[in-house]
Amino acid sequence: xxxxxxGEALPGLLARGVAVAERxxxxxxxxxxxxxxxxxxxxxxxxxxxxxxxxYIAARQMLGTHDPRDVLRAxxxxxxxxxxxxxxxxxxxxxTGTVLRPVVGHGLHIEDMPAAGAESTIGQVxxxxxxxxxxxxxxxxxxxxxxxxxxxxxxxTSVGVVAVWAFLAHKAELYDVDRALLDLISTHAAHxxxxxxxxxAGPGGSLDYASVAELLE
Amino acid sequence: xxxxxxxxxEDSPTMRQLIVFALxxxxxxxVDEAANGLEAIRKLAPPAWFDIILTDVNMPIMDGLxxxxxxxxxxxxxxxxxxxITTESAAADRERAxxxxxxxxxxxxxxxxxxxQTVRELLGLT
Numbered sequence: 001x002x003x004x005x006x007g008e009a010l011p012g013l014l015a016r017g018v019a020v021a022e023r024x025x026x027x028x029x030x031x032x033x034x035x036x037x038x039x040x041x042x043x044x045x046x047x048x049x050x051x052x053x054x055x056y057i058a059a060r061q062m063l064g065t066h067d068p069r070d071v072l073r074a075x076x077x078x079x080x081x082x083x084x085x086x087x088x089x090x091x092x093x094x095x096t097g098t099v100l101r102p103v104v105g106h107g108l109h110i111e112d113m114p115a116a117g118a119e120s121t122i123g124q125v126x127x128x129x130x131x132x133x134x135x136x137x138x139x140x141x142x143x144x145x146x147x148x149x150x151x152x153x154x155x156x157t158s159v160g161v162v163a164v165w166a167f168l169a170h171k172a173e174l175y176d177v178d179r180a181l182l183d184l185i186s187t188h189a190a191h192x193x194x195x196x197x198x199x200x201a202g203p204g205g206s207l208d209y210a211s212v213a214e215l216l217e
Numbered sequence: 218x219x220x221x222x223x224x225x226x227e228d229s230p231t232m233r234q235l236i237v238f239a240l241x242x243x244x245x246x247x248v249d250e251a252a253n254g255l256e257a258i259r260k261l262a263p264p265a266w267f268d269i270i271l272t273d274v275n276m277p278i279m280d281g282l283x284x285x286x287x288x289x290x291x292x293x294x295x296x297x298x299x300x301x302i303t304t305e306s307a308a309a310d311r312e313r314a315x316x317x318x319x320x321x322x323x324x325x326x327x328x329x330x331x332x333x334q335t336v337r338e339l340l341g342l343t
Contacts, residue, residue: 043330046329046330046333047330049242049329050239050328050329050330053235053238053239053329054235057231057234057235057238058231060234061230061231061234074231077229077230077231077232078231080325080326081229081231081232081235081325081326081327082231082235082326083326084325084326168304168325168326170324171326
């Protein structure tokens, strides 16, 4: 009699065991999906934190000084160390406001760089204040238009341009943080330079190539 | 998790701040800074101790390669993991640093998550 009961109970036990196992497998899958989702969220949060930290540090370096050399040094460091620019120059308008002259550069001989007129790509970015930021960041020949150029804005006007011809070889694309940093340079570098110029030279005059070059001597 | 400490050796204040910020995201990590190799050597003098060192290569006064040499030649310090921060184009510097005893390298432009992961791996933090 006992054997008969056991014989009847076993299939039931097995069925319950299988059901429990199936529920565990399903729960395991659900937890795995949730874990993957949390890991993706963590990666996004880390990337966002990195972006915010980069912007904060870049802004602090650019705006935390009243020495024009330090402002320019900060801009160069941001371009090199944060964005991965390899060959670039920072141009400022001359006293006529129509010609842009290179003030500082990296990966090139600044004294060999010609001034940029209104008809050039650099001049057009200066005049239109529209940065032609594309997806292609392959190196461009130094004797041609830069691969990327961003206007340096001071209020409603432009006072210069940052022109980049090449990025580090292993940099495959511009990321969101790079574009945010370029925007920061575009909107804040000239303000930082103007504040430094005013602090060094006193009120009057204007932010241009001659006034900054004089302070750098 | 026990407290850990890192020394960041980098002459660029901008770069240094970014690395320090990244390291401070590791729970319990204490971070100190030096602007060149000589300053780092002074900070490494006993009884000071750091669990890991992150260093640039090209710096004034004492560069990162000389710093690695000094640390690896010091019986008290030679076990400290060293992470070298270089540009991709400076392959020769990187190879030289690894030959001198650097534990790992990170290429500029650095990403904070990459710094955190490298340091966690070298310190056995999960």
